[in-house]
Amino acid sequence: MLRIRVIPCLQLIDESLVKTIKFGKYGYIGDPINTVRIFNELEVDELCFLDIRATKEKREPNLKILSEIANECFMPLSYGGGVKDLETAKKILSIGFEKIVLNTSAYLNPKLVSEIASYSGNQSVIGSIDFKKNIFGKYQVFTHDGTQKQSKDPVIWAKELEELGAGELLLTSMDNDGTWRGYDIDLLNRITSVVNIPVIANGGAGNISHIKDVVKKSNVSAVALGSMVVYQAEGLGVLVNFPDKDKLNNALD
Amino acid sequence: MIIIVDYGMGNLGSVLNMFKKVGASAKISSDLDEISKAKKILLPGVGAFDTAMKRIKDTGMTEILNQKALVDKIPILGICLGMQLLTNKSEEGKLPGLGWIEGETFNFKDRIDCSLKVPHMGWNIVDINKENAITNNFKGEVRFYFVHSYFVKVKNPNNSMMTTSYGITFDSAIVRDNIFGAQFHPEKSHKFGMNLFKNFAKI
Numbered sequence: 335m336l337r338i339r340v341i342p343c344l345q346l347i348d349e350s351l352v353k354t355i356k357f358g359k360y361g362y363i364g365d366p367i368n369t370v371r372i373f374n375e376l377e378v379d380e381l382c383f384l385d386i387r388a389t390k391e392k393r394e395p396n397l398k399i400l401s402e403i404a405n406e407c408f409m410p411l412s413y414g415g416g417v418k419d420l421e422t423a424k425k426i427l428s429i430g431f432e433k434i435v436l437n438t439s440a441y442l443n444p445k446l447v448s449e450i451a452s453y454s455g456n457q458s459v460i461g462s463i464d465f466k467k468n469i470f471g472k473y474q475v476f477t478h479d480g481t482q483k484q485s486k487d488p489v490i491w492a493k494e495l496e497e498l499g500a501g502e503l504l505l506t507s508m509d510n511d512g513t514w515r516g517y518d519i520d521l522l523n524r525i526t527s528v529v530n531i532p533v534i535a536n537g538g539a540g541n542i543s544h545i546k547d548v549v550k551k552s553n554v555s556a557v558a559l560g561s562m563v564v565y566q567a568e569g570l571g572v573l574v575n576f577p578d579k580d581k582l583n584n585a586l587d
Numbered sequence: 588m589i590i591i592v593d594y595g596m597g598n599l600g601s602v603l604n605m606f607k608k609v610g611a612s613a614k615i616s617s618d619l620d621e622i623s624k625a626k627k628i629l630l631p632g633v634g635a636f637d638t639a640m641k642r643i644k645d646t647g648m649t650e651i652l653n654q655k656a657l658v659d660k661i662p663i664l665g666i667c668l669g670m671q672l673l674t675n676k677s678e679e680g681k682l683p684g685l686g687w688i689e690g691e692t693f694n695f696k697d698r699i700d701c702s703l704k705v706p707h708m709g710w711n712i713v714d715i716n717k718e719n720a721i722t723n724n725f726k727g728e729v730r731f732y733f734v735h736s737y738f739v740k741v742k743n744p745n746n747s748m749m750t751t752s753y754g755i756t757f758d759s760a761i762v763r764d765n766i767f768g769a770q771f772h773p774e775k776s777h778k779f780g781m782n783l784f785k786n787f788a789k790i
Contacts, residue, residue, distance in 0.1 A: 337709065337710060337711075339709050339710065374777065377777050377778060379709070379710055379732075380732075404600065404601065404604065405604055408601070408604070408605055408608065408774065408775060408776070408777045408780060408781065409732070409775055409776070409777050410732055410734075410772075410775050428600055429600055430600040430601035430604060432601075432734075432775070454633070454634075455633065455634065457706055457708060457734050501706070501708075502708075530704065531704070532704055532708065555704065555708075555709070556709075
């Protein structure tokens with residue numbers, strides 16, 4: 335049977351690898367190429383790269399770094415950040431990435447989701463939603479690296495992304511990002527109960543029991559890991575790592 | 588030289604990257620002359636069955652590929668949709684496949700529990716049920732990365748090289764003499780994929 339995918343979700347700012355806390359301040363992790371070499375040796379399931387500032391800083395995706403990554407990585411790869419049109423998506427796909435992550439550009443130009451899906455298949459488009467709870471406990475969608483609040487309800491937007499042709503959803507809790515306190519299972523559940531496409535949980539993983547928890551309590555198909563795979567532990571220094579295979583298998587059973 | 592046939596379907600960069608990584612000389616080509624001189628052929632493919640068969644026909648590759656596979660009998664490996672094309676037909680389309688290995692390609696939907704998502708996407712285990720040059724040096728649990736909505740069942744059990752379960756047991760790799768097919772993506776399956784590509788390069 336298919337196992338839950340465990341995906342290091344790595345944040346880029348142009349050529350540097352970073353890790354944010356709640357979409358705000360960030361720590362410098364290092365050079366992405368060295369990091370992917372380590373993940374190669376650790377035989378991770380899949381890697382996701384997000385240039386978190388590309389849209390805000392009006393940059394194009396850094397194709398040079400992406401091709402270096404693709405030349406080193408022999409696993410499924412996804413990329414998001416600053417992909418505004420089909421032409422750019424085509425370039426990234428031809429480098430050797432098989433999935434394009436769309437967040438702000440999907441919100442501003444939903445047609446792009448369908449365009450990429452019809453060019454290279456639904457499985458090649460990941461609809462990404464960054465969400466945050468307001469003081470009344472209501473979930474809200476944010477774009478532009480979490481700086482612009484949008485009016486759509488995340489559950490409705492998730493459903494729309496599926497209808498537009500996204501083959502997968504990446505759901506990131508801004509409140510939990512970089513906090514090591516676990517996933518936002520509540521919203522994940524609300525979304526997995528209305529969509530039929532795989533959902534990747536992101537934001538907040540701090541240990542294996544968080545993974546176990548989200549897998550048990552929600553219907554996600556994959557979990558993304560951030561801080562956990564780039565730091566030794568909360569508050570400690572950089573260490574590129576991946577959870578022990580046996581412990582992970584136990585958690586996912 | 589391994590020729591990675593470019594008929595306009597799918598992501599060939601990562602296939603080429605992995606052949607480079609295992610030290611095999613390979614080249615992406617759509618040139619009929621080059622394909623007809625190939626010592627080995629890799630038939631990739633992502634997309635729809637009919638689109639792929641139509642492209643192969645329109646580019647004039649059908650006769651050359653038939654010649655290489657059935658007369659010259661050079662090693663040929665079809666991956667993902669490239670493996671489905673080796674069968675007689677597919678529920679995805681109306682056009683006949685290459686028909687080099689007797690079998691059919693079926694839709695997962697309607698055949699598996701509806702709680703299982705389609706496409707079958709992610710890492711899954713394969714059981715090797717026929718040892719050959721391609722399956723050398725696989726030890727312990729062998730897993731590969733899959734992304735597909737259709738699956739293959741071969742007619743003759745001797746043509747089934749590996750099987751995988753996803754709601755149903757299907758042929759995840761197939762073989763007939765010099766012709767091999769893999770439903771999964773070796774180019775995205777790190778050490779397992781490298782081993783398979785290395786084996787193919789060594790035949």
